[in-house]
Amino acid sequence: MNKLKTNSAEKSILDAAKTIFLQKGMDGARMQGIADEAGINKSMLHYYFRSKELLFNAVFMEAFSTLAPQLNEILNSDRSICDKIKGFSHNYITFVIAHPYLPNFILQEINRNKAFVQDLISKKHFPSIKKFKLQVEEKVADGTLRPIKAEHLFINIMALNIFPFVAAPLLKGILGSSDAQYKNLVEQRKTEVAAFIINSIKL
Amino acid sequence: MNKLKTNSAEKSILDAAKTIFLQKGMDGARMQGIADEAGINKSMLHYYFRSKELLFNAVFMEAFSTLAPQLNEILNSDRSICDKIKGFSHNYITFVIAHPYLPNFILQEINRNKAFVQDLISKKHFPSIKKFKLQVEEKVADGTLRPIKAEHLFINIMALNIFPFVAAPLLKGILGSSDAQYKNLVEQRKTEVAAFIINSIKL
DNA sequence: ACATTTGTCAACCATATGGTTAAACCTTTT
DNA sequence: AAAAGGTTTAACCATATGGTTGACAAATGT
Known part of the structure; x- marks a missing residue:
């Protein structure tokens, strides 16, 4: 055939x-x-x-595969921390504007089936914080950055970039924004998020 | 009866x-x-x-009612911005540690049924950013705060506090944390989050 | 005490749902 | 052109699911 x-x-x-x-x-x-x-x-x-489950797995893997590599920009590239934060925020927000259902889907399904995460972790290329942690500790030690744990910094970067998408309907409601206004706000965050983080950690 | x-x-x-x-x-x-x-x-x-739908509505409303009032600490209290951020972060994280399924549930269902948000907004006491916005603009104008839009500051506060809960399984995986280690990390965030934000916005 | 209302349950119903089957239908091979 | 083998479909199937019913029990009012 x-x-x-x-x-x-x-x-x-x-x-x-x-x-x-x-x-x-x-x-x-x-x-x-x-x-x-x-x-x-x-x-x-x-x-x-x-089966439905196997079809779902195929979809989930494909979806996860498009997001996971972006984390390497933060976790495993050789750029400076500031460059990483600027680059990731800009790229991630640009990407998710084009794929608005992705982050929510991943979060929802990872919470639904926690054994699933175990499966992902065991795969090659699953992002790890190891290298990023060394980089942060080094910069904190030499006084370039305020003291902050790499774990917290990483969570903060993720949170500030991803949350506006997964909570969009609620935030629109509280802010009283139209779709267009909110889209504009998210657009601003391509640079706003990095500035906010760097303001906080740079000495 | x-x-x-x-x-x-x-x-x-x-x-x-x-x-x-x-x-x-x-x-x-x-x-x-x-x-x-x-x-x-x-x-x-x-x-x-x-019906299932009415039972669900009852549950959702009750769940939402326990989270929404906490926003008033940020949006409508008369404390200083720094106090609000410190107070909210501490209280919110403490509360959600005791109710770990809540944030994810709200986000998931609000994304599933967007007409639902319309319904919530129309209710009395739905949180609005109006007062908070005036307060931020005032402090930016008098030079106490770095220039930042109230909308972004609000989103950032929400993101940094809520995201670690909704993305917990994934973050645990990337950070390589055990449940106990992650719980410890979240515990630290009761003060870490406020410090991170205030570092960024205070002049 | 007795009728009336309210609460509880087992059995039932219609439909939705994931999945299977067997036949028909191409394409390619020989 | 006929056999062979992969592809597609309509018809089925077993079970799960939200919801209903009618009988019965427990309170309550009179």
Whole structure:
């Protein structure tokens, strides 16, 4: 059978599954909904991916794979800490504006199935804080940075960049922002977040 | 019929529903699971709350009501900005350590049903940033604070306090922390977060 | 004491849902 | 062109699920 046809069917299923799973999560998604989204028969889903769980795993892995590498900019590149923070904030926010469902999906599913994280950690290339920690400790020791634990700094960087997306509906409500106004606010954060962090840690 | 008996049945249903819904969300929760948790017949759920959706609404409102008032410490109290940040961070983190499923539940459900936020906003006492915004603008104008938009400052305060809870499993993985180590880290943040923010904004 | 209301439960119902099957339908191979 | 093998579909299936019903028990009012 035609490799192209097979690949394209598999691909269109995965695309549809991504659309549905990212919006509704594992529990809220329906196999029929994914089939409809892909414009194919429900049996095809099982033909190519066996079960809802395996299809979901494929989607989750793909989603996680697009976010995880960005962490290497912070954790494993050789740039200065300030450059890392500026670069990551700008790139991450730009990326997530284009994929707004991603962060929420990852958080939701990682909280739903904690054994899942164990699985991810065991994989190669799972981000680790080791190198970043050495870098921070060095800069704190030589007086370039205020004393701060690398763990806290890392959590803060993640929090300031990711939270505005996962809490968007609530924040819009509290701030009384329209979609356009909030989008504008998020746009500002491409530079605002890094400035905020660097203000806090630079001596 | 005995008011006490009625109240206690209703209460035990709500408690059970809270336990299940907070852990599994609307989509993942099962009415039978809630009945089992409450140790009663499934029909009772419908007798007291009509439908899954109404029971869920009751749980959600109760959950939201416990978190929303804490925002008033930031948004509407008369203390100084620094005191607010210190007070909120300490209180919020203390509170959520005792109710670890709450933040994730709120975020997940608010993202699932965005019309829900509209409903919340229309209610009285929904937190608004108005007063806080005036206070920040005043302090920026008189040179006490570095220039920063109140919106960004507010988002940052929320992000730094809430994110470590909603992303806990992932952060544990990246940081390589045990449950105990991570709990310790979160404990430190009761003061660390406020210090980080104040470092950044104080002149 | 007895009727009325309120609370509780087991059995039941209609539908939704993940998954299977067997036949039809291409493509490629020979 | 016929066999072979992968692909696609409609029809099914078993079970799970939210919700209903009718009988019965427990309070309450009179």
